[in-house]
Amino acid sequence: MLKVLHIIPSLAKGGAERLVADICSNLAKQQLAEVLLVVMSKENEYAYLTAGTSIVQCSSRVVPSISGKSKVDIAAFMEIVKTFGPHIIHSHLFEAELLSRWETVDGVAYISHCHNNIKQLKRRSPQDIKRKVDLTEAYERQLMIKKYRKCHNHFIAISSDTELFLKKNLPKDLHRIMLLSNAVDVERFKRPADFKREQTGHDMIRLVNTGSFVDNKNQAFLIDVALSLKQRGYLVNFDLLGDGPNRSKIENKIKDNGLYSSVFCHGSVDNVEEYLHNADIYVHAALSEAFGLVLIEAMAAGLPVICLDGIGNRDIVEEGKNGFMITGQDPELFADKILQLHHDIKLYTEMSGYTQHFAGKYDMKQYVVRLSEYYQSLLKTDQK
Secondary structure, eight states: OOEEEEEESOBOSSHHHHHHHHHHHHHHHTTSOEEEEEESSSOBSOTTTSTTSEEEEOOOEEEOOTTSOOEEEOHHHHHHHHHHOOSEEEEESHHHHHHHHHSOOTTOEEEEEESSOOGGGOOOOGGGOOSHHHHHHHHHHHHHHHHHHHTTOEEEESSHHHHHHHHHHSOGGGOOEEEOOOOBOHHHHSOOTTOOOOOOOTTEEEEEEEOOSSGGGOHHHHHHHHHHHHHTTOEEEEEEEOOOTTHHHHHHHHHHTTOTTTEEEEESOSOHHHHHHTOSEEEEOOSOBSSOHHHHHHHHTTOOEEEEOOBGGGGTOOBTTTEEEESSOOHHHHHHHHHHHHHOHHHHHHHHHHHHHHHGGGBHHHHHHHHHHHHHHHHHHHTO
16 A cells, blocks of 8 residues: 655644645545654644544754754654655655655655745845845755755645745746645535524624634734624624634734624634534635635635635635635725625525535545545656
8 A cells, every 4th residue: 555654843723734634534544545644743733633643753853054053863754764664755844844855765755745835945036135034045945956856856736826936936847746725624514404503693793714813814804894894783793713922912902992792712623613604704814825725614614705815815716606805904895795795695695505516626535536646646757
């Protein structure tokens, strides 16, 4: 059987981590590969997804230094590779890239899964290097290009935007790129046939958002949207799911605007689907997005999506069919779109039905079949 080693820094809450947990679980369930998941931290916030996955924590680290004082400790990782004997090494996020490519093994196909536009791979001119971090990242790019060439590296891009980024910033001889959009367990997020929504009040607008509380996810903008709806006289029940450094700031903004009975911060939760099932509309305000996995989850639950243009999510939102995309941070316009769906029952019903159909194209079961076929094609190609 095909043996695949996945490596990621941790299984903390995040889109990449969630996808990896789902991939490993489903490859094993469908008996498409024998999988070993290597993590560089004991943190695992996806224990409910990885219960049947073989996981090994690895102490190895690679910290490159432009001064020539790189810290390299790869013995533990190389021993894992030797013991498992993978056909494929599939890495996720840059720390795992560094470790898994520092020393490579003949006969193994190497895949870099690009969950975002990796800043360390950005092509820079001398004029672009203005800070120490720019110099460090330019050095890391040069280093990784050599490593990628040595192992005949392959790349997976999760969106058209990420694919374009790779083509623009990688040398042409490294343009071995597959576009493979993210996926979710669609069945998990579908509303059960016997589902009954919680009663939260007459003519209530029920909103939900999922994401880490960081600047890019931009929950502060969504508070402005909720305030606009309240000022127009509407009742709102808005669930914010996630955690992070900005959570207290967002909670203070909720309190300062008198929204404490309308907007609720629940922290990181495992039962995201239950909150989606009790909502009417999914709202998302990320400033940039490599793909937008949470949008697919929401659509699988039958929710139309209203979001800002994060570029990567352009692959997902079909204007007026499964959602609306707003250009520019205009909370009044954003609120207008929510009210359009709230008042137009025919439009809402049509969009809700289409979102579920659309999400079916991103089902994890189909995804891992395509991924396993890709693995097999790489082995045949690289063996020539």
